[in-house]
Amino acid sequence: MSSPVNDKTLPNAVSNLDLEAPDKPYLDSNELIINMGPQHPATHGVLRVILKLDGEKVLGTECVIGYLHRGVEKIAENRTYTMFNPYVDRMDYCAAVSNGLGYCEAVEKLMNVEAPARAQYIRVILTELNRIASHQLWLGTHALDIGAMTPLFYTFRDREEILKIFEKYCGARLTTHAFRIGGCQYETYAGFEKDVTNFLTFFAPKIDEYETLLTTNRIWLERTKNVGVISAKDAIALGVTGPVLRASGVKWDIRKALPYANYSKFDFEIPIGTNGDTYDRYLVRMMEMRQSMRIIEQAVGGIPEGPIMGKVPKVIKPPVGEIYHSIEAPKGELGYFIVSDGSTQPYRVRVRPPSFVNLQALDIMVRGALVADVVAVIGTIDIVLGEVDR
Amino acid sequence: MLTSFMSYLGSTMTPGQAGNQLWALIYVLIIFAGVSVAVICMNWIERKALAHFQIRLGPMRVGPHGLMQPFADALKLMLKEDIIPAEADQFVFWVAPLIGLLAAFTVYTVIPFGPSQAVSDMNIGILFMLGVSSLGVLGIVVAGWASNSHYPLMGALRSSAQMVSYEVAMGLAVVSAVLLTSLHGIGIYGVTGNGDTGTLSMIGIVQAQQEQHVWFIFKFFPLGLIAFVIFAIAMVAEVNRAPFDLAEAESELTAGFHTEYSGLRWSLFMLAEYAAMIAVSSIAVTLWLGGWVRPFPNLLQGTAWDFIFSLFPGLTFLGLAGVALLGTVRMPSHSFFKIQKIGLGVFGMLLGSLALLLLVIAIAGRSADMSLAARFNEGIGYVYWFVLKVAVFMYLFIWYRATWPRYRFDQLMSVGWKVLLPISLGVLMLTAVVGVLVK
Numbered sequence: 001m002s003s004p005v006n007d008k009t010l011p012n013a014v015s016n017l018d019l020e021a022p023d024k025p026y027l028d029s030n031e032l033i034i035n036m037g038p039q040h041p042a043t044h045g046v047l048r049v050i051l052k053l054d055g056e057k058v059l060g061t062e063c064v065i066g067y068l069h070r071g072v073e074k075i076a077e078n079r080t081y082t083m084f085n086p087y088v089d090r091m092d093y094c095a096a097v098s099n100g101l102g103y104c105e106a107v108e109k110l111m112n113v114e115a116p117a118r119a120q121y122i123r124v125i126l127t128e129l130n131r132i133a134s135h136q137l138w139l140g141t142h143a144l145d146i147g148a149m150t151p152l153f154y155t156f157r158d159r160e161e162i163l164k165i166f167e168k169y170c171g172a173r174l175t176t177h178a179f180r181i182g183g184c185q186y187e188t189y190a191g192f193e194k195d196v197t198n199f200l201t202f203f204a205p206k207i208d209e210y211e212t213l214l215t216t217n218r219i220w221l222e223r224t225k226n227v228g229v230i231s232a233k234d235a236i237a238l239g240v241t242g243p244v245l246r247a248s249g250v251k252w253d254i255r256k257a258l259p260y261a262n263y264s265k266f267d268f269e270i271p272i273g274t275n276g277d278t279y280d281r282y283l284v285r286m287m288e289m290r291q292s293m294r295i296i297e298q299a300v301g302g303i304p305e306g307p308i309m310g311k312v313p314k315v316i317k318p319p320v321g322e323i324y325h326s327i328e329a330p331k332g333e334l335g336y337f338i339v340s341d342g343s344t345q346p347y348r349v350r351v352r353p354p355s356f357v358n359l360q361a362l363d364i365m366v367r368g369a370l371v372a373d374v375v376a377v378i379g380t381i382d383i384v385l386g387e388v389d390r
Numbered sequence: 391m392l393t394s395f396m397s398y399l400g401s402t403m404t405p406g407q408a409g410n411q412l413w414a415l416i417y418v419l420i421i422f423a424g425v426s427v428a429v430i431c432m433n434w435i436e437r438k439a440l441a442h443f444q445i446r447l448g449p450m451r452v453g454p455h456g457l458m459q460p461f462a463d464a465l466k467l468m469l470k471e472d473i474i475p476a477e478a479d480q481f482v483f484w485v486a487p488l489i490g491l492l493a494a495f496t497v498y499t500v501i502p503f504g505p506s507q508a509v510s511d512m513n514i515g516i517l518f519m520l521g522v523s524s525l526g527v528l529g530i531v532v533a534g535w536a537s538n539s540h541y542p543l544m545g546a547l548r549s550s551a552q553m554v555s556y557e558v559a560m561g562l563a564v565v566s567a568v569l570l571t572s573l574h575g576i577g578i579y580g581v582t583g584n585g586d587t588g589t590l591s592m593i594g595i596v597q598a599q600q601e602q603h604v605w606f607i608f609k610f611f612p613l614g615l616i617a618f619v620i621f622a623i624a625m626v627a628e629v630n631r632a633p634f635d636l637a638e639a640e641s642e643l644t645a646g647f648h649t650e651y652s653g654l655r656w657s658l659f660m661l662a663e664y665a666a667m668i669a670v671s672s673i674a675v676t677l678w679l680g681g682w683v684r685p686f687p688n689l690l691q692g693t694a695w696d697f698i699f700s701l702f703p704g705l706t707f708l709g710l711a712g713v714a715l716l717g718t719v720r721m722p723s724h725s726f727f728k729i730q731k732i733g734l735g736v737f738g739m740l741l742g743s744l745a746l747l748l749l750v751i752a753i754a755g756r757s758a759d760m761s762l763a764a765r766f767n768e769g770i771g772y773v774y775w776f777v778l779k780v781a782v783f784m785y786l787f788i789w790y791r792a793t794w795p796r797y798r799f800d801q802l803m804s805v806g807w808k809v810l811l812p813i814s815l816g817v818l819m820l821t822a823v824v825g826v827l828v829k
Contacts, residue, residue: 041641147635222797372799
């Protein structure tokens with residue numbers, strides 16, 4: 001009898017796990033090669049991880065991506081700058097506002113225009129709300145992966161309040177397309193500030209509620225402490241950014257390091273961890289939610305009057321040149337590299353998606369760990385396959 | 391046959407003791423039907439309770455408040471295509487769910503719902519119970535093996551490792567409870583008993599608690615309590631429920647040992663799991679919580695108190711009927727809800743009439759004579775208190791599932807070997823020492 005899964009059907013491109021095993025007797029004691037995904041409850045979409053196992057111990061992993069590839073970057077070359085704007089929302093669909101902000105700012109930088117102050121404030125408020133929403137989604141699914149079912153529903157209940165604000169602002173809940181090149185399309189609706197302030201008062205006790213469920217939960221601690229450890233050196237070497245990098249103790253947040261929008265006007269801290277394990281990443285994200293609330297609180301009190309769109313021509317034709325602009329998306333550094341040939345369509349758009357780069361760290365984090373840790377680590381990296389595969 | 395049927399009615403023994411196979415068969419059928427109904431109820435309650443823990447409504451569409459959902463699911467599962475994977479070991483794949491199911495249901499032969507409300511009073515009852523309920527794991531291991539697939543195999547291995555690490559602590563906790571049964575007629579309890587010999591019989595264990603006037607959970611406080619807690623933890627691991635549901639860990643192994651199972655076979659696994667949950671809860675109730683004995687049998691003595699406690703079953707059903715009828719009243723008046731409203735009303739009426747029947751029996755049987763009504767009333771009381779105590783555990787199972795993340799394989803082992811085993815060993819020795827000293 002042959003081995004239950006025919007390992008030889010795997011493409012040669014993914015062979016650094018030494019998958020070319022000779023015909024083995026049925027259920028021998030060699031390493032087990034197992035496909036986690038693309039259809040798996042805990043791979044957050046269609047990620048396929050090929051695991052090489054010794055019993056439950058992980059000897060190596062191989063990520064196979066591309067199941068959600070839609071050619072977003074190529075699409076950009078056949079769209080005008082304005083037409084491409086909604087596409088970026090579909091990359092990290094959990095943080096569509098951040099994606100839009102990064103793209104709009106990159107094009108603005110290319111055209112050398114700036115969004116007016118009022119638009120900047122609205123952008124910051126919505127982006128930070130989106131950061132909270134993204135972290136809520138992460139927390140719920142991450143806890144579900146580790147086996148705690150209940151936090152998911154709590155986070156979804158509270159995320160709903162943010163989505164309601166988005167819906168009232170621009171009509172969409174998830175893929176918001178909230179910003180336009182040069183500012184915002186929509187003026188804030190009557191009661192926007194009140195809604196946001198209400199959300200802040202509503203949400204402050206809810207974070208405590210999540211923390212009551214998990215932060216000191218003995219099983220949660222055992223499942224997350226010293227799991228998926230990545231050192232600061234390794235994290236930097238692999239280009240890891242965002243909360244994953246900060247949990248390893250590196251104080252790198254683009255909002256502070258290379259301020260964009262008007263983040264330099266707000267007073268907030270960059271939470272960092274020490275051990276670089278799953279628990280630290282959890283704590284960092286929890287603290288980030290609180291910091292986001294601080295930023296929103298400051299921003300919502302100081303929205304200036306004025307126009308919401310800068311002086312942008314009807315037809316966007318940036319001068320010949322290239323630009324790289326990056327922002328701190330909820331998952332890490334989100335960069336846009338845009339090459340313009342002076343026409344209405346970009347010559348080339350390249351996106352640096354945080355999930356894609358952070359996913360590289362999976363192998364280093366789970367080597368030597370157990371199968372159960374793999375799902376914990378996939379959860380803690382906080383990937384969105386729409387962004388990984390683009 | 392009729393004489394054999396009638397002769398047992400006046401008996402105070404279990405059918406097994408009386409050697410009455412006919413009544414034993416009747417008991418088996420009643421228990422089988424009762425457990426199946428309990429599993430159906432548990433299915434619905436778990437979904438509703440879990441949903442309410444998680445701020446959602448749970449099933450609401452099939453029948454009023456989703457009451458018909460378990461039936462709809464059972465029907466669906468029975469009608470589904472019966473798939474056996476081509477590479478699976480056909481016979482073993484077929485037999486695996488049956489092993490689990492048989493093990494789960496065989497245990498019920500010795501569970502004492504009352505002093506004579508059991509199929510048989512085996513003198514090795516507790517050993518039989520532990521032995522047979524552990525066989526349930528065999529079903530899981532065999533299922534994982536026969537599926538010939540990676541995830542089920544890992545689930546099966548996890549399950550066997552889990553059983554090895556928890557059975558020992560569980561067994562030691564049980565032994566410390568069995569030790570307590572040998573303390574008849576000694577110490578502060580001052581009750582006459584049959585000497586120094588303990589018992590392994592399930593009925594005997596409950597009677598020992600009755601004679602010592604204390605549930606074993608409170609005996610030699612806190613020793614009894616610790617042993618009980620160890621058992622309560624180990625029994626969750628034994629039946630593969632959260633936070634020890636490693637064998638089917640959905641987010642890790644997709645569905646663990648039953649990944650390849652579908653339809654009726656899968657539902658047999660579920661039936662076995664829930665039946666096993668009830669069975670292990672019954673062990674805990676029998677060993678530490680006084681089995682069928684009603685609360686405060688010595689403090690609140692006398693026929694008046696007996697009568698008041700015998701009203702409880704009726705009042706419980708009256709309460710349930712009240713909830714159902716309240717739900718009927720609160721149902722929206724839109725015509726969409728008409729059928730649901732009628733359904734819930736009829737259900738409430740059924741519960742109400744059951745409640746009335748129970749109350750009538752309680753009133754008719756309140757005299758302490760040996761009339762049929764009195765005996766019937768007594769039996770209902772035993773079963774009621776037993777089921778109520780088991781129901782508390784069933785609720786705890788749901789509560790655990792809603793609250794805790796899942797343990798990892800190695801952590802589960804270390805909890806079993808490094809925490810529970812030493813504690814249970816210590817408790818066992820202390821119990822023995824204290825028992826001798828008290829004497």
